[in-house]
Amino acid sequence: MGIIVLLIVGGLIGWVASMIMRTDAQQGIVLNIVVGIVGALVAGFLLTPLIGGAPITSGEISIPSILVSLLGAVVLLAVVNLVRRGSVR
Numbered sequence: 001m002g003i004i005v006l007l008i009v010g011g012l013i014g015w016v017a018s019m020i021m022r023t024d025a026q027q028g029i030v031l032n033i034v035v036g037i038v039g040a041l042v043a044g045f046l047l048t049p050l051i052g053g054a055p056i057t058s059g060e061i062s063i064p065s066i067l068v069s070l071l072g073a074v075v076l077l078a079v080v081n082l083v084r085r086g087s088v089r
Contacts (some may be wrong), residue, residue, distance in 0.1 A: 002059065009056050010036030013066065017073035021081065039073025047072055 011029060014036030018024040027035070040055040047053075053068040054060050 005061065006037065006056060007033055009061060009066070010040060010069075012036065013039065013056070013069050013073050017070055017077055020074055021077040023077060023081070035073050035076060036069065039076045040069035041072070042076050043068045043072025047075070 011033040014027075014032035014034065015024070015029075017035060017039060018027050018032060037057070040057045044055040044057055047068060048055060051068070051071075053064045055069045055072060056065050057069075058065065
């Protein structure tokens with residue numbers, strides 16, 4: 001059951017992050033899920049020691065964990081845009 005919740009919440013986080021970064025038209029549902037989950041992993045490794053909180057991959061689904069994971073997904077999309085285009089939108 002935890003995997004299904006992680007996929008659903010990861011997909012929603014990836015979708016919101018892609019709307020914030022204006023890359024939603026380029027991504028499908030699978031890429032949104034990947035961005036949400038990988039963004040949560042990035043948040044777990046890089047952002048959690050700096051700002052605190054726990055990402056959704058830690059098993060805790062709460063407002064702070066969703067916000068930390070969303071921030072990680074936005075950072076991930078910004079880095080991908082920077083590498084792909086040479087600029088962050």
